[in-house]
Each structure stands twice: as structure tokens, then as C-alpha cells.
Amino acid sequence: MSIVIVGLGILCAIGNDKAQVLESLRQQRTGIGEMRYLRSTHHELPVGEVKCTNEELKTLLGIDPRKEVSRTALLGMAATRQALDDAGIPYAAEAGGIQKPSEQHAGPRTIFVNGTTVGGMDITEQHFGELRAHPNGPLAEDTLDCLHHHDCGSSTEDITRHFGCFEDCTTISTACSSAANAIILGAQLLEAGEADRVVVGGTEALSVFHLNGFNSLMILDHEPCRPFDKDRAGLNLGEGAAYLVLERGEEVTAGQTVYGYLQGWGNACDAYHQTASSPDGEGATRAMHQALERAQLQPTDIDYVNAHGTGTPDNDRSESAALRRVFGDMLPPVSSTKSFTGHTTSASGSIEAVICLLALRHHFLPANLGWKAGAADLITPTTGADDVTLRHILSNAFAFGGNDSALVFGSEPVDHAQIQQGAAPKVLSRVEITEKAELSRLKEYVKPMEMRRMSKIIKSALLSSLDALKAAEVDCPNAIITATAWGCMENSEKLLDELEDNGEEALKPTLFMQSTHNTISSAMAIRLKDHGYNVTICQKEDSMRWALKQARLLLDSGCVHTVLVGCHDETTPLFTALRRQAGMASDDHEVHSVAMVLSNA
Structure with missing residues (x-):
């Protein structure tokens, strides 16, 4: 198909x-x-x-x-x-x-x-x-x-x-x-x-x-x-x-x-840092290789790359290294269309996918606006061209926590094997944590100085996940799928407090770094040095249902053999009181984490 x-x-x-x-x-x-x-x-x-x-x-x-x-x-x-x-x-x-x-x-x-x-x-x-x-x-x-x-x-x-x-x-x-x-x-x-x-x-x-x-x-x-x-x-x-x-x-x-046609795709994790890209672009390299392999293409088949290309010193240097690792001396034209749109963050992957499809259909190379001078550690982007033949386009989307994805679009169909549903995955272990007092046990895995910098939800997610992996006798899973309805509520609330109390100046960067939803999943990947598939699903009470669905899709496809699936949420006194006032269902546990290790074995 x-x-x-x-x-x-x-x-x-x-x-x-x-x-x-x-x-x-x-x-x-x-x-x-x-x-x-x-x-x-x-x-x-x-x-x-x-x-x-x-x-x-x-x-x-x-x-x-x-x-x-x-x-x-x-x-x-x-x-x-x-x-x-x-x-x-x-x-x-x-x-x-x-x-x-x-x-x-x-x-x-x-x-x-x-x-x-x-x-x-x-x-x-x-x-x-x-x-x-x-x-x-x-x-x-x-x-x-x-x-x-x-x-x-x-x-x-x-x-x-x-x-x-x-x-x-x-x-x-x-x-x-x-x-x-x-x-x-x-x-x-x-x-x-x-x-x-x-x-x-x-x-x-x-x-x-x-x-x-x-x-x-x-x-x-x-x-x-x-x-x-x-x-x-x-x-x-x-x-x-x-x-x-x-x-x-x-x-x-x-x-x-x-x-x-969507010809190929890849997802891998840098497992390096919560906000910075790795110097060698490991996660990006893996994601691009996966996308090319699924598309049944060689690097030389790609006619244009729509780069993630944010314009930050770290990202552009890291992505340049990854592109050179994948393409060597045969680098196709590359540009970042964020010079047109700005970085649309979570929407960027699909906005740039549409741009790639427009380029494919109308035979042009989008320009990399604003570029004037190159450097030895950077690729040289295209300034645009018309009347070009494009058959296969690679589009990159990289994120905080090193969550790296790559898509290949093309003018020709690529036959993909249909995923056959197998037996229900085997649950190798399951761990649930609902009491804040339990979090002190994390010192069995993490140094006290590191624990001091962690929010409650990161602590509970790490503890439940590391316990589950230990019980399953799995050192490093092939994929990490995280479900969360509300995400990192504690740090989000603290950042809103700072905005309310102090205005838009001198905010603490650590609060923002640990407020995005995929902070949880990336923290586990960084801890485990896990470069595998990594995704976070946030669909309210259906979050865990969808996390288990994606885990099963991955296991049935045969591309992974073990998946760490977790559902992690936290609350604060303010959030609990507001939810009660609004008549919303409320889990009053300060933290609630469930971690499971699934296998197709």
C-alpha cells in the first residue's frame, strides 16, 4: 500500500x-x-x-x-x-x-x-x-x-x-x-x-x-x-x-x-540535553536514515531538504553535522523556510510539509532568506530556484529533548507493507506511584544533587519507569511512549506566577525548559541514553489509550521489540481547587505515575 x-x-x-x-x-x-x-x-x-x-x-x-x-x-x-x-x-x-x-x-x-x-x-x-x-x-x-x-x-x-x-x-x-x-x-x-x-x-x-x-x-x-x-x-x-x-x-x-506521496518517515531521540542539540546531530542523523530506508531511497535520490533550520547557533551547527553525515559530499539543495514563517514550533512540521508539497507540485526550490555568509561548520543553503525537477524531498523537524523526526515526500508511490495485528503485547512489568513520599526512593537511581533540580512529575516518571524496567530486566527499551493529560503543571504554574508578579522580564529559564509536555519522555531518554522512537500523547482521559495504541502499532510493525509506556500527571493545590470549583473530575494525588514495559516476545 x-x-x-x-x-x-x-x-x-x-x-x-x-x-x-x-x-x-x-x-x-x-x-x-x-x-x-x-x-x-x-x-x-x-x-x-x-x-x-x-x-x-x-x-x-x-x-x-x-x-x-x-x-x-x-x-x-x-x-x-x-x-x-x-x-x-x-x-x-x-x-x-x-x-x-x-x-x-x-x-x-x-x-x-x-x-x-x-x-x-x-x-x-x-x-x-x-x-x-x-x-x-x-x-x-x-x-x-x-x-x-x-x-x-x-x-x-x-x-x-x-x-x-x-x-x-x-x-x-x-x-x-x-x-x-x-x-x-x-x-x-x-x-x-x-x-x-x-x-x-x-x-x-x-x-x-x-x-x-x-x-x-x-x-x-x-x-x-x-x-x-x-x-x-x-x-x-x-x-x-x-x-x-x-x-x-x-x-x-x-x-x-x-x-x-508520504514515502518515508523516521523518529529518533538525541538523548543529549533538554534544550541543546548534540554536536554530532546523532538523533537527527538516525531520523533521516530511518526516513530514507522506509522510503526505499538512497541519499543521492533526495532532490531538496527542507531543514529544521531555526537560526540558533546550536541547532544550525548540529543539523549541518547531521546532514553531512547522511549525505556526505553529495548534499542536495537545502533551505530553511522559517525565514519566511518564523518558527511555528509545534505546527512547523506540517506547515513545512505543505511547503514541500507546493515545491514538489510547482517545481521550485524555496529560498533560505537572510543568508549572507557561510562558515566551515555550516552547510551552505540555497537562495532559491525555479523550473527544477523534484522527485523526492526530505523535511526535518527537531524539538526540545532531542525529539527528532524526518519525513520524505515524493511524486511517486512507495509500497509499504500493511501492519498485521498480532497477539496482545506481553506486559513484562507494571509500576504505579501515587504518593509524593515515595519519590525519595529515586535516590536509588539518581544523585541527590540531580533530584533537587527535578519537578515532582519528572521524579515520579523516572522512579516508576526505572522500577518497571528493572522488574522487566530491560536495560533500554526500543521506544518510549508517554501519556499525560496536563503535562508539567507545577513548572507551568510557577512560570505563570512569575509573569503575573514580575511581568515579562527576568524569567527563570529552567521553568520553561521543564514545562513542555515532552520534558517527561525526553528526561527518560537522556537518563537511559535511549535513541529510540520517542513520543508524548496528550489527549485528556484518552491519553493512555492512545499511548498503548501507538505502542501496539510499533510492536506489530516489527520495528521495535520492547516499549516503555507511561502515564504521568501531577497537580498543585491551586489547580486542584480550581478543578473542583469548575466541577471537573479531579485526581487529588500530587503525583500519579503508571509505567509499563511491553514486549512482542
């Missing part, structure tokens, strides 16, 4: 649909500029904003303008609608706003796989001062309602409810590789026959939280970014959303537009 792309939807700084994006790319017109929509004090930082207010997006989508909806969800809805229309997929919502999903789904089973990390943070940060001041009430209904839309999975559900045409949905949250990993999971679902078509990609809105988080790491450029340039000084943050409609090639009907 082959995997074909039959629909595209995109909004980003250079256009609100694929036609506008194509024109900007061909005219070499950047969308990075002065901040217009985000309510931040940091106007000295250029950003890549979608040129649309929330009110304009609501009008476009037929949503009551008085209803508070996360910009993340609004961008996702707009791009999803484009993709559904492009693929000719009917849906229920025209002007009715956010609706409940239909009880029955006639026709093909359509699953939505979304990538996001920010989720509804743009709304939460606006209400946080009031939430913090009145944890036990009384709070206005609309203020409390933001709790129902804060987490990543809620953004995904808001999108699916708006259209009412999806049988199921899930959320990948691996920071800047989220959308790429959503595309990979969608392909796996098609291979296993668990879906007839998938809508896959990601959405991310700018927020004060993550603008200041990145700024605390001192990796934001005060000028338009210039990836791979000798004098590069950092990245520009962007926002946007993009989705691809994937189907099995044999099921494409007459009249459908075929944009190309």
Missing part, C-alpha cells in the same frame, strides 16, 4: 491559504515583522504572525464573536476546513460554531491527529491572575471555562467538535516535532487499517507564556532570522496551522487531487 496526500490546508505568516503561501514563497516575501496581535511588551522581537484577528477567524468559521475560543483552536479549525474542502470530505458545521461530534460516522473512518504544545495557554494566561486570586470562588463562568480549554487535548477536541466528521482524535505534544509526529502516527493508523483516512498536522498560536519562555533561553533574534548564516543570532517565533489529508493510494477516487 502507498500513502497519498489528497488535501492541504494552511495558515501562517505568509498566507491564509495555500495559494497565498505559494505566491509568497515564489516572490521570496517574508511574513516576519513587528508584533501586531500578541499582547506582549516585547515589541523589539520580530514574529511571524497570522495576519488575522481572533474576531476575523470567528467570523470566517461562523462562531459567535462573543464566545472565547483559543487562537490555537481557531487557527486549527481554519486550516482543517481548508484541508477537508480540498479533499472533498463533508462535515456538519457550516455556521453553527463548536458542535458535539455526531454519534454515528457514515462512510470512511476519518481520524484527526493533531500536534500542539501551547494548547489554550493564550486564554489561560489572560485569566490567570483572577484564577489565582479566587481558587475557591466565586469566579465568573467564562473565567472558569478556560480550564476546560487549557490543555492540548481540549484544543484538538474543539477542532473536531466544530466539524463533527471525525470518528476519533488524539494529540501529539513533542514540542517542535509535534506536527511531524502527528503525520507519522496518521500513516501508522493507515498501515494498520485502523483508519480509512486521516487528517494530520498541527496548530500553534503565539502566547506571552512561550514567547517569554523562549526569550528566557536567550535564543530569540532581534532581527529577522538568518538560518545557517555565519552571523545568525537566534530564531523568530511564529504561529500557524497546517493539515494534510492522507489516504491509502488504492482508495483514491477519480477527481481527487494528488499532491504527492
Whole structure:
């Protein structure tokens, strides 16, 4: 079977649909500029904003303008609608706003796989001062309602409810590789026959939280970014959303537009540092090799590489090393289109996938804007070209914690073996931790000085996982799949406290470094020196169900033999009180971790 792309939807700084994006790319017109929509004090930082207010997006989508909806969800809805229309997929919502999903789904089973990390943070940060001041009430209904839309999975559900045409949905949250990993999971679902078509990609809105988080790491450029340039000084943050409609090639009907084929994919972990890339690009190299192998291609078959290319000193140096390891002296044209869009973080993998498919279809090389001078430890990017023959394109997406993914798109189908479901995986061990007092046992594995720097959820995740691996007599699993409904709540709340108390200056970088959802999974990979498949799923109460599903897909495919699956969440006194006030189900354990080791043996 082959995997074909039959629909595209995109909004980003250079256009609100694929036609506008194509024109900007061909005219070499950047969308990075002065901040217009985000309510931040940091106007000295250029950003890549979608040129649309929330009110304009609501009008476009037929949503009551008085209803508070996360910009993340609004961008996702707009791009999803484009993709559904492009693929000719009917849906229920025209002007009715956010609706409940239909009880029955006639026709093909359509699953939505979304990538996001920010989720509804743009709304939460606006209400946080009031939430913090009145944890036990009384709070206005609309203020409390933001709790129902804060987490990543809620953004995904808001999108699916708006259209009412999806049988199921899930959320990948691996920071800047989220959308790429959503595309990979969608392909796996098609291979296993668990879906007839998938809508896959990601959405991310700018927020004060993550603008200041990145700024605390001192990796934001005060000028338009210039990836791979000798004098590069950092990245520009962007926002946007993009989705691809994937189907099995044999099921494409007459009249459908075929944009190309998803020929290969790879996911590996650097297992080096929570934010820095390894000097030799180990995880990136592995991910690219995997993608080429699955696509049944040699490095010399690749005609263009869309690099991750953030413009930070570490990333560009590390990615250059990885590209040279993979391609040697036969490096194809390479560019980073983040010089057009800004770094759209969790959405970047799908936004750049759409850009690659536009390049494939219209025969041009996207330029690497801003580049002026090279250096010995950097690749030299292309400044763009027209009328070129492109058959195979490699697109990279790398993230905090060394979560590295690579995708290969092409103009020809590649036959992939269908995944045959085997017997239920064998559970080699299972460990559950619900009491904070148990965390002191972590000193059996970790030095006390290291423990002092860890949040509760990292401690409980490490302890339960290391206990489970020890019980299973497994030193290092082939894959780490983490489920979490709320992520690193303690550090996220502390960072919001700092913003509320001190404004947008002098934030602690460690809080942001340990606030992203895939911090948990990457911490385990770094501890174990595990370069294997690594992904984090954040779909509320369905998080563990989806983590186990992906573990089974990997085991049934034969590409792994042991998987560490964990479900890890934490709460804080404030969050517990607010959830009670909002009438939400609440697990009052300060930490709750379950770790399992699964095997196909």
C-alpha cells in the first residue's frame, strides 16, 4: 500500500491559504515583522504572525464573536476546513460554531491527529491572575471555562467538535516535532487499517507564556532570522496551522487531487540535553536514515531538504553535522523556510510539509532568506530556484529533548507493507506511584544533587519507569511512549506566577525548559541514553489509550521489540481547587505515575 496526500490546508505568516503561501514563497516575501496581535511588551522581537484577528477567524468559521475560543483552536479549525474542502470530505458545521461530534460516522473512518504544545495557554494566561486570586470562588463562568480549554487535548477536541466528521482524535505534544509526529502516527493508523483516512498536522498560536519562555533561553533574534548564516543570532517565533489529508493510494477516487506521496518517515531521540542539540546531530542523523530506508531511497535520490533550520547557533551547527553525515559530499539543495514563517514550533512540521508539497507540485526550490555568509561548520543553503525537477524531498523537524523526526515526500508511490495485528503485547512489568513520599526512593537511581533540580512529575516518571524496567530486566527499551493529560503543571504554574508578579522580564529559564509536555519522555531518554522512537500523547482521559495504541502499532510493525509506556500527571493545590470549583473530575494525588514495559516476545 502507498500513502497519498489528497488535501492541504494552511495558515501562517505568509498566507491564509495555500495559494497565498505559494505566491509568497515564489516572490521570496517574508511574513516576519513587528508584533501586531500578541499582547506582549516585547515589541523589539520580530514574529511571524497570522495576519488575522481572533474576531476575523470567528467570523470566517461562523462562531459567535462573543464566545472565547483559543487562537490555537481557531487557527486549527481554519486550516482543517481548508484541508477537508480540498479533499472533498463533508462535515456538519457550516455556521453553527463548536458542535458535539455526531454519534454515528457514515462512510470512511476519518481520524484527526493533531500536534500542539501551547494548547489554550493564550486564554489561560489572560485569566490567570483572577484564577489565582479566587481558587475557591466565586469566579465568573467564562473565567472558569478556560480550564476546560487549557490543555492540548481540549484544543484538538474543539477542532473536531466544530466539524463533527471525525470518528476519533488524539494529540501529539513533542514540542517542535509535534506536527511531524502527528503525520507519522496518521500513516501508522493507515498501515494498520485502523483508519480509512486521516487528517494530520498541527496548530500553534503565539502566547506571552512561550514567547517569554523562549526569550528566557536567550535564543530569540532581534532581527529577522538568518538560518545557517555565519552571523545568525537566534530564531523568530511564529504561529500557524497546517493539515494534510492522507489516504491509502488504492482508495483514491477519480477527481481527487494528488499532491504527492508520504514515502518515508523516521523518529529518533538525541538523548543529549533538554534544550541543546548534540554536536554530532546523532538523533537527527538516525531520523533521516530511518526516513530514507522506509522510503526505499538512497541519499543521492533526495532532490531538496527542507531543514529544521531555526537560526540558533546550536541547532544550525548540529543539523549541518547531521546532514553531512547522511549525505556526505553529495548534499542536495537545502533551505530553511522559517525565514519566511518564523518558527511555528509545534505546527512547523506540517506547515513545512505543505511547503514541500507546493515545491514538489510547482517545481521550485524555496529560498533560505537572510543568508549572507557561510562558515566551515555550516552547510551552505540555497537562495532559491525555479523550473527544477523534484522527485523526492526530505523535511526535518527537531524539538526540545532531542525529539527528532524526518519525513520524505515524493511524486511517486512507495509500497509499504500493511501492519498485521498480532497477539496482545506481553506486559513484562507494571509500576504505579501515587504518593509524593515515595519519590525519595529515586535516590536509588539518581544523585541527590540531580533530584533537587527535578519537578515532582519528572521524579515520579523516572522512579516508576526505572522500577518497571528493572522488574522487566530491560536495560533500554526500543521506544518510549508517554501519556499525560496536563503535562508539567507545577513548572507551568510557577512560570505563570512569575509573569503575573514580575511581568515579562527576568524569567527563570529552567521553568520553561521543564514545562513542555515532552520534558517527561525526553528526561527518560537522556537518563537511559535511549535513541529510540520517542513520543508524548496528550489527549485528556484518552491519553493512555492512545499511548498503548501507538505502542501496539510499533510492536506489530516489527520495528521495535520492547516499549516503555507511561502515564504521568501531577497537580498543585491551586489547580486542584480550581478543578473542583469548575466541577471537573479531579485526581487529588500530587503525583500519579503508571509505567509499563511491553514486549512482542
